[in-house]
Amino acid sequence: MNERAGRIAVELIEKTEAVVDPKTQKTKTKSRYTKNEYLRAILRVAQQQVAYRYLLADSWYASAEKLNTVLELGHDFVVALESSRTVARSEAERAQGRFQAVDTLVFPDEQPLRVFLRSIPQAVLVSRQVFTNRDGSQGILYLVSSDTSLNQAQLTTIYQRRRKVEEYHKSLKQNASMGKTPDTQANHFFAAILAYTKLEVLKLRHGLGHFRLKAKLYLAGLKAMHQELAHFTA
Template identity: 45%
Template sequence: MTKKNLLDLYSEYLISSFGQTTATGLSALLNGEVSHDSVQRFLAGERHTAADLWRVVKPHVRAIESQDGVLIVDDSIAEKPYTDENDIICWHYDHSQQRNVKGINFVTCLYHNNGISLPVGFELIAKTEQYTHRKSGMKKRRSPVTKNEHCRSMLQQAVCNQITFQYVLNDVWFASAENMNFVKTTLKKDFIMPLKSNRKVALSLSSKKNGQYQKVETLTIEPMQPVTVYLESVPYALLLIKRVFTNEDGSIGIVYLVTSDTALSGNGIAAIYQKRWNVEPYHKSLKQNASLEKSPTQTVTTQSNHFFASLCGYIKLELLKRSTQINHFALKSKLYLKALQSAYVALLQLNPVRLVA
């Protein structure tokens, strides 16, 4: 059986599974037609890369791309608390939980257009360097390549792959001046990024030249009304809007967005940036519907190839969503119901003893 066929089988197994996913489990599912050893050799073989992902997803991106498309860069952590630590399964700070968690930290470049979100690039954060923390004296790990460097590399590759898009969207952790300049100056694209409330801006070019900056949170600006601002180390004007919203708990939240496209309106900036939230269901579905966190693999290679197969499983679910108009979780629920029905029929065929009260 070819490597491609095994990738198809394994990724479909990840979609179909509701528990731990193993080489033995896939072999049993296929009644031994594919041996446990074949699956294990596939997982332990050559590591799949972002270039392999592009070969898989390219025809599907070409089918949906247009100038309205956006590239979304974000990272997430697939928690693996009980797996032995190595270069990719180690401790990472999770900003959403505000604590360190053990698992695989991955960065994705996600293409979104016409309601479809497809991963076009990825990197697993490999903490290959060990060092002694100066204050605590504890042994720690770090990556020789930063997530911001991975971000720029993936965006560059997307342009090299001639993906049609207009804006780069990301969260505040990727909103550095270096990333902004890379998108605008090097890639010749535009961006919409949030700023931390303590980020300093100048309200005029003369103020910038004189070093007269003030924190964004101190500005007196009306919600959704664009204001021209200047950032330190960013040599061109940006539009800034203040967006006020109500959280689920009733509290009021404020986000400050800047864009390099000075022709946009306040509502236009907010509407385009809203597309960034499509990365959240991507992360959730990858973990829950494509079995990302349900593999007992133990080595960097097998864990990396399992991750790649999960990405392929997500892509298949997204394409099914497009053809059926049913979201990933509803599709998974339909599979679960089918599995229950099959299990019930199998139980009846075993002629279980009927209990009479």
């Protein structure tokens, strides 16, 4: 995937519209725009900033509306699918409304299947990956791609590029406190991004990961606090 430098897009969700929950009759606030609308806008901004072939995303982004936007922009996608998502095995079955859940499909030799999603005009590939978790339990990941020329190994390799994004989000939340966003959302957001950037600089300089750096900083802070406390109590 070739990329050129440039800004892509960041959108902070502002909940400014008051609505009444029909079930609880309580008033709450919501954004003027849905996350789907924000994503489609971001994809169109990215179209002007980044040269890419595949959009990689988790199952939240696998709605037909989002995937069709990717196709309209001239790109392919490799995204995760919920096991309950339904597909048709052929165009004829789709026309007849004969759909089945992804987790009922049989994958011969663990190879991807060519199927049809609802509301997606072209055929797609669906693959199943079985993996073992750290606790010994097994998990299953279903992937869907608009690039029907890919094989199982290629699908897996391409989707694994998302791992760096997950590591980024995890470090941003746990080491830069992104998850503790107060009312001053914008200021806190950019402060967290700055903290993450500083951690990246320290990682490259000292060869230590974010979590180990955080632990060393905490330890240094605790030692300094203990010395200061000892000074006051002497």
